Amino acid sequence: xxxxxxxxxxxxxxxxxxxxxxxxxxxxxxxxxxxxxxxxxxxxxxxxxxxxxxxxxxxxxxxxxxxxxxxxxxxxxxxxxxxxxxxxxxxxxxxxxxxxxxxxxxxxxxxxxxxxxxxxxxxxxxxxxxxxxxxxxxxxxxxxxxxxxxxxxxxxxxxxxxxxxxxxxxxxxxxxxxxxxxxxxxxxxxxxxxxxxxxxxxxxxxxxxxxxxxxxxxxxxxxxxxxxxxxxxxxxxxxxxxxxxxxxxxxxxxxxxxxxxxxxxxxxxxxxxxxxxxxxxxxxxxxxxxxxxxxxxxxxxxxxxxxxxxxxxxxxxxxxxxxxxxxxxxxxxxxxxxxxxxxxxxxxxxxxxxxxxxxxxxxxxxxxxxxxxxxxxxxxxxxxxxxxxxxxxxxxxxxx
Amino acid sequence: xxxxxxxxxxxxxxxxxxxxxxxxxxxxxxxxxxxxxxxxxxxxxxxxxxxxxxxxxxxxxxxxxxxxxxxxxxxxxxxxxxxxxxxxxxxxxxxxxxxxxxxxxxxxxxxxxxxxxxxxxxxxxxxxxxxxxxxxxxxxxxxxxxxxxxxxxxxxxxxxxxxxxxxxxxxxxxxxxxxxxxxxxxxxxxxxxxxxxxxxxxxxxxxxxxxxxxxxxxxxxxxxxxxxxxxxxxxxxxxxxxxxxxxxxxxxxxxxxxxxxxxxxxxxxxxxxxxxxxxxxxxxxxxxxxxxxxxxxxxxxxxxxxxxxxxxxxxxxxxxxxxxxxxxxxxxxxxxxxxxxxxxxxxxxxxxxxxxxxxxxxxxxxxxxxxxxxxxxxxxxxxxxxxxxxxxxxxxxxxxxxxxxxxxx
Numbered sequence: 001x002x003x004x005x006x007x008x009x010x011x012x013x014x015x016x017x018x019x020x021x022x023x024x025x026x027x028x029x030x031x032x033x034x035x036x037x038x039x040x041x042x043x044x045x046x047x048x049x050x051x052x053x054x055x056x057x058x059x060x061x062x063x064x065x066x067x068x069x070x071x072x073x074x075x076x077x078x079x080x081x082x083x084x085x086x087x088x089x090x091x092x093x094x095x096x097x098x099x100x101x102x103x104x105x106x107x108x109x110x111x112x113x114x115x116x117x118x119x120x121x122x123x124x125x126x127x128x129x130x131x132x133x134x135x136x137x138x139x140x141x142x143x144x145x146x147x148x149x150x151x152x153x154x155x156x157x158x159x160x161x162x163x164x165x166x167x168x169x170x171x172x173x174x175x176x177x178x179x180x181x182x183x184x185x186x187x188x189x190x191x192x193x194x195x196x197x198x199x200x201x202x203x204x205x206x207x208x209x210x211x212x213x214x215x216x217x218x219x220x221x222x223x224x225x226x227x228x229x230x231x232x233x234x235x236x237x238x239x240x241x242x243x244x245x246x247x248x249x250x251x252x253x254x255x256x257x258x259x260x261x262x263x264x265x266x267x268x269x270x271x272x273x274x275x276x277x278x279x280x281x282x283x284x285x286x287x288x289x290x291x292x293x294x295x296x297x298x299x300x301x302x303x304x305x306x307x308x309x310x311x312x313x314x315x316x317x318x319x320x321x322x323x324x325x326x327x328x329x330x331x332x333x334x335x336x337x338x339x340x341x342x343x344x345x346x347x348x349x350x351x352x353x354x355x356x357x358x359x360x361x362x363x364x365x366x367x368x369x370x371x372x373x374x375x376x377x378x379x380x381x382x383x384x385x386x387x388x389x390x391x392x393x394x395x396x397x398x399x400x
Numbered sequence: 401x402x403x404x405x406x407x408x409x410x411x412x413x414x415x416x417x418x419x420x421x422x423x424x425x426x427x428x429x430x431x432x433x434x435x436x437x438x439x440x441x442x443x444x445x446x447x448x449x450x451x452x453x454x455x456x457x458x459x460x461x462x463x464x465x466x467x468x469x470x471x472x473x474x475x476x477x478x479x480x481x482x483x484x485x486x487x488x489x490x491x492x493x494x495x496x497x498x499x500x501x502x503x504x505x506x507x508x509x510x511x512x513x514x515x516x517x518x519x520x521x522x523x524x525x526x527x528x529x530x531x532x533x534x535x536x537x538x539x540x541x542x543x544x545x546x547x548x549x550x551x552x553x554x555x556x557x558x559x560x561x562x563x564x565x566x567x568x569x570x571x572x573x574x575x576x577x578x579x580x581x582x583x584x585x586x587x588x589x590x591x592x593x594x595x596x597x598x599x600x601x602x603x604x605x606x607x608x609x610x611x612x613x614x615x616x617x618x619x620x621x622x623x624x625x626x627x628x629x630x631x632x633x634x635x636x637x638x639x640x641x642x643x644x645x646x647x648x649x650x651x652x653x654x655x656x657x658x659x660x661x662x663x664x665x666x667x668x669x670x671x672x673x674x675x676x677x678x679x680x681x682x683x684x685x686x687x688x689x690x691x692x693x694x695x696x697x698x699x700x701x702x703x704x705x706x707x708x709x710x711x712x713x714x715x716x717x718x719x720x721x722x723x724x725x726x727x728x729x730x731x732x733x734x735x736x737x738x739x740x741x742x743x744x745x746x747x748x749x750x751x752x753x754x755x756x757x758x759x760x761x762x763x764x765x766x767x768x769x770x771x772x773x774x775x776x777x778x779x780x781x782x783x784x785x786x787x788x789x790x791x792x793x794x795x796x797x798x799x800x801x802x803x804x805x806x807x808x809x
Contacts, residue, residue, distance in 0.1 A: 165793060177787065346607055353600055
């Protein structure tokens with residue numbers, strides 16, 4: 001193993017081991033566990049946005065909308081879909097084998113649902129099930145992909161500012177609709193979701209109840225690691241090359257035979273599905289989801305994380321997101337300097353806004369990515385410089 | 401019931417037309433630039449019949465093919481609305497409709513002024529400023545702090561002027577510090593950099609304000625108490641003025657702070673037009689917006705014009721905030737919605753088009769007022785207000801990205 005490869009794999013492996021073993025040290029500190037779970041959530045979002053915007057050049061501001069689609073799909077599925085062994089006769093339903101799948105009707109609080117009405121006539125011994133959580137999550141991911149496909153097709157012609165405006169529009173329409181349709185989504189109060197493992201879970205003979213943070217930690221961690229591996233594979237395969245060629249120059253890429261339409265839409269579908277998966281798991285973990293996750297603030301946080309970490313590096317964006325999430329939580333404490341007390345809940349965001357602008361202006365590659373580059377590419381610059389010296393007649397080309 | 405059927409018809413056939421007609425035109429090797437829009441409009445208005453005729457004859461599509469079916473679509477929608485809700489105020493009460501329209505126009509003038517700033521920035525720097533709403537918010541905040549906290553008794557108009565100067569300085573400073581590097585080749589991919597850095601500015605300004613002034617709503621009393629007035633007399637007056645309201649033809653009521661704001665906005669529009677079309681600097685600005693290189697050749701420094709344009713754009717947003725702070729209560733995130741509205745307006749009017757921004761402002765003002773007043777189920781109507789504009793934005797971007805008056809892409 002040569003030196004460079006060692007520098008890549010050693011910190012990465014160490015990081016993964018630390019993340020895997022962290023719960024052992026943090027069992028008694030659920031608050032830290034909570035921050036870690038949320039940090040992985042943001043890391044998934046930031047790195048998938050980095051794939052979309054940094055690699056593909058598609059500056060979508062609708063990433064949180066796909067996340068919300070995943071979260072709300074599984075939430076609504078858990079709220080409205082039930083299985084019984086006997087047809088209800090009053091709810092909209094389909095019968096599959098000996099089971100009946102039916103939808104509850106949206107009602108205002110206190111009124112009986114169609115299930116309550118049907119219960120009166122049901123024979124004794126009828127079983128009513130909630131469908132399993134993972135079905136809802138899978139549905140959320142699928143629907144995220146479907147919406148990603150639609151948006152991807154619709155924005156094919158739009159670039160830069162136009163694309164940004166379109167995706168902001170999409171995200172806002174979704175937020176307003178979720179806010180307004182109170183009968184279905186519970187509006188601004190938020191939709192309540194069952195926990196990831198409603199009956200608890202047993203891992204290696206150890207039982208964890210529904211409120212334990214360890215199972216959600218591992219679910220989110222494996223989702224994070226899995227999506228990172230997948231996205232890294234994608235970015236370093238020829239697809240990644242296609243994405244980058246679209247970013248640099250669409251016409252030139254098309255002229256060289258890259259199927260622009262296919263790869264742009266593919267990029268949207270993949271990143272939306274990843275965002276939707278993160279949203280669905282996070283929503284079940286938190287237990288409630290509100291339309292406010294679609295506020296521009298949330299999107300700007302994800303963007304700030306990706307930019308500060310390094311937009312053109314998936315790992316950089318993910319590390320940036322984890323660091324910033326921890327920093328945001330630990331900066332909550334008020335600071336007292338002499339007679340003044342500074343309320344940090346607002347000032348920490350000011351600080352990150354400033355950091356975002358300064359990073360963009362002076363360190364376009366982000367703050368984490370150059371460190372990774374330094375570690376992994378140490379010596380490469382010298383090598384290139386040495387080669388250049390050997391060929392003094394190189395034609396210098398200006399940047400266009 | 402009729403309404404939903406009509407909507408289904410409009411949306412369904414509109415989508416079919418928007419998808420099919422460009423393909424037909426492309427297959428026959430004809431101009432497809434207007435095909436999606438005309439197809440959507442003809443489909444929405446006449447359904448399969450019009451679409452079949454259009455696909456068979458493939459006439460040359462000019463503005464008539466958009467305007468006539470567009471008007472027909474609106475007529476179908478309105479008829480269905482009236483048939484579904486015969487008791488709705490908007491159907492049964494013409495004075496109410498007029499009041500809504502006039503109020504919409506009055507507010508629309510100020511929306512237009514704000515969007516004008518955004519479109520000015522776009523036409524000269526070629527970027528969309530995502531921090532536009534924060535300049536609007538700052539304009540109002542400055543007026544509040546100048547007149548209520550720092551110098552009580554300061555005339556509101558003086559405060560408006562000072563806040564204009566301050567927002568101009570902030571905009572110009574930001575341009576010099578963060579946007580100028582785009583033109584000197586220090587930034588890779590300037591278009592994307594501009595989106596992110598103005599976004600960062602928005603984030604920064606909004607949270608700085610929040611941290612400094614807190615989340616409590618600020619309220620500024622109206623700038624002018626109008627004298628009591630009735631023309632020609634108390635009975636059957638054409639125009640009746642009280643300190644708080646202006647009443648036209650006895651029926652159309654406009655709150656007086658809105659009138660004040662609209663008058664300020666109209667004066668500013670006049671000044672801006674004079675500046676852009678009659679002064680050397682204004683002409684230089686327009687020259688840069690038409691052709692950067694050619695303008696530079698004639699001795700105009702494009703970098704200075706960039707700074708000026710961004711400052712002016714921010715100032716226009718600040719001025720609309722400063723004139724509306726007496727109408728609405730002011731919080732640090734008040735700019736978010738105003739910015740979204742400006743995006744809708746400039747996309748509707750055509751990015752970079754000055755008349756487009758003004759007309760778009762009027763349209764959005766009226767649509768919002770009617771939407772808020774007419775949609776049955778008031779809770780839902782209020783909740784959906786921001787979505788109407790966004791729907792316009794999304795549709796325009798899909799069907800005609802150049803908007804009403806925009807240059808061809």
